Amino acid sequence: MNIEKLKNNISSTVLIHVIIWGLFMSMALIPFYENSTDINADFFVQWVTGIALFYLNYYYLVPNLLLHKKAGLYITIVVVILLILMTIRFLYFMPEVRNPMVTRLMNTAANNQLQRGPHQGKPPLFFKIIPTLFYIFIIAASTVIRTLTEYHNNEQNKLIMESNRTASELNYLRKQTNPHFLFNALNSIYSLAYKKSDLVPDAIVTLSEMMRYMLYETDNQTVFLEKEINYIKNYLELQKLRLNNIENIYINIHGETREKYIEPLLLISFVENAFKYGTDYKGAAYVKIKISIENDNLDFWIENKIQDYTKDPDNSGIGMNNIENRLDLLYPNSHQLTILETDGTYTAHLKLKLDQLKKTNT
Incomplete structure (x- = not known):
């Protein structure tokens, strides 16, 4: 493969990834427009860190740890990363207004609690763990995609090796x-x-x-x-x-x-x-x-x-x-x-x- 063709393949891959992430983020922005809610800093932090986590897991953690049968070390590192991300978000960004869909659910829950007693304004624990679920989904998706990609590449390499072996044998037999x-x-x-x-x-x-x-x-x-x-x-x-x-x-x-x-x-x-x-x-x-x-x-x-x-x-x-x-x-x-x-x-x-x-x- 020549350098120009390699550059074109890389450019095509980058463009595809940008388009896919753009589509996901556009869908996530729909509730903001439906509820005329301002886009908060936590939204951008969530997606930037999520995308970074996706590629960290895809290009490094899965191929170097999980696929090399180092599952214990892989799980430990993933848990540590999740704890760090969630700590940063809770300390610096979570007090701000969250995703409007989550906010709507939280307000409904808060109103219900207001009618019941003194715990008004305190959102249920479920809504606090939604960002964690987002990161877990990111990790799961990148793990599955990388695993399937590696399997496909291995099968293709086996076919290429078998084809090369067959061609070599045929050349040898023809020379005979x-x-x-x-x-x-x-x-x-x-x-x-x-x-x-x-x-x-x-x-x-x-x-x-x-x-x-x-x-x-x-x-x-x-x-x-x-x-x-x-x-x-x-x-x-x-x-x-x-x-x-x-x-x-x-x-x-x-x-x-x-x-x-x-x-x-x-x-x-x-x-x-x-x-x-x-x-x-x-x-x-x-x-x-x-x-x-x-x-x-x-x-x-x-x-x-x-x-x-x-x-x-x-x-x-x-x-x-x-x-x-x-x-x-x-x-x-x-x-x-x-x-x-x-x-x-x-x-x-x-x-x-x-x-x-x-x-x-x-």
Whole structure:
């Protein structure tokens, strides 16, 4: 937040407080005008000290004592302040005419007493404690407001911290995705170069298109689904260049992909995993992909044959763990992932609600 914006916020807050106190004092002045009574010094003392007490309690006593579990010290200080304020008012201001509403009640009570006996002119004790009740109300109001404000701020801070934590995790997972893909792609090109294949230039061009997408598109929170699917198609073409048997590699897409958004590089881990475990030592692969889009629902299905493969316990499963973590973070209540492994076939089925995210820059 820049200094100018901070100054504007402070000015707005001060103006709001002035207006609120002005309204309260205006309502308190109504009885003076209704009864044509002069405004006495006690009225101003009451409001000035009341407002000062409000902010003392709001900005210092509650946050530094009450909210720090020092209730005993807080109550002691409040009682002492009340005693000091009331002593000052009774000694210096209370003999003057009071608030006209209170005065009217006091006169009525005094008249009643005059009819009864010798205690004329002495107001009942109740009217003497009204200023104390005013201060107690001020303390109670400022305490409740500050407590609720602190609770609200704490909840907001928790949300911000959770949001920052989620963003950090997503950045970490994205950074894992890029080198993971690059490692696999370079392996594919290396295989072609090792065979002295004439397809190496085509592979490099395909890889450059994919890298351009990764560099310039995936910094966004979401990307167009159409571009994400084109990225998967390029990856398939890159794999086909290095394999000997590509008859069982295909992708079917049904539905409208335009104006749909998805988290970038979300599906590629499924595809990488399928080629990693679905390619045999002869260079033959069995990978089938189906993508169906209906309204804002994505249905992604991928199947591969499980070939004889010795897993590296330190490196295997990075892609799938990555994708599951990202799904939990980005689509916690709007995805369903089913993974089946039967009779040498591995199947992953993902249902996703696309309208949970919009294309925005991170």
